[in-house]
Amino acid sequence: MLLRIIDGAEGPGLVSLDTLRQISAAVEQDLADRLHALEIGAISQSKLDAETQARVAALQALSKALTDEVSARTTSVSGEVTARANADTAEATARANADTAEATARAQAISALAARVKALEDKPALKFMRFSELTNANGIATITFKQPFASLLDIEVLDTWSGEQLVAGGILTSSVTGCTVQAMISRGTLLLTAGPFTKAGANVSVTVRAIGT
CATH class of the missing domain: 2.60.40 (Immunoglobulin-like)
Structure with a gap:
């Protein structure tokens, strides 16, 4: 059985992480039940047949798939967070620079206007x-x-x-x-x-x- 892990909903051939966890838990419980039955003699060693071995292999495959998916998602989220942080920092820096430039331009305009007003005030009236x-x-x-x-x-x-x-x-x-x-x-x-x-x-x-x- 081939499984493809995705975020969210399930579809044909698609299994979500929650479903993957449920399958893994079910397989683990099945194996635990079989081992217990083997320990108490309810079944013999020969009963631990190919199906059980296949289930063990499936559990191992599911466990590895779950680990790889979690690792991949962790890396993806970390990269996305870093990218967003860098973008936010760049945007904040650009805004700060724009605000500084605007404030400087306004201050210069006000200073020039004040100088003109003072010149007019200081100019003797005819x-x-x-x-x-x-x-x-x-x-x-x-x-x-x-x-x-x-x-x-x-x-x-x-x-x-x-x-x-x-x-x-x-x-x-x-x-x-x-x-x-x-x-x-x-x-x-x-x-x-x-x-x-x-x-x-x-x-x-x-x-x-x-x-x-």
Whole structure:
């Protein structure tokens, strides 16, 4: 009789380990009964026939098959456990590395953002301010900034009106504390021999716009 050992259910030509154990136990019990009968004289030595010898051989074969199966399954389970442990370790290591890389990238992004915010906070705000002053007899206005700039970026004379005459001008000198302006005013009467503007007289209001920090 050929037996093939498998896990679980039985089928044609298939014997589970539990069935194999049951067969082995039955054969052992049968042999024990026969030996006992031989010892008490219930049967003679000649009764220990070929069938009994075949059963002994079958028991030995079953015992060896059971031992080999247990050994094979132990080796298989051990290898599977080791493989799973290695896979779990590799997965855990990969996840830890990914988490570390993500945390590092986020920390760098936050640090860069914080640096940009600080740079914006530290950057001086631009100031746009207007100042006005009257000209002297030569049409020059000396303007002192009531709030000095740390840095003067730009300054220009704004066109204004004095009655029906346009007041303009140009910057002569400038600094973070003030400037001087040559004021010009449009002529009331145009002459063919003169331009449309002339130097402003005294007490003409001049306005400048200054941009700085």
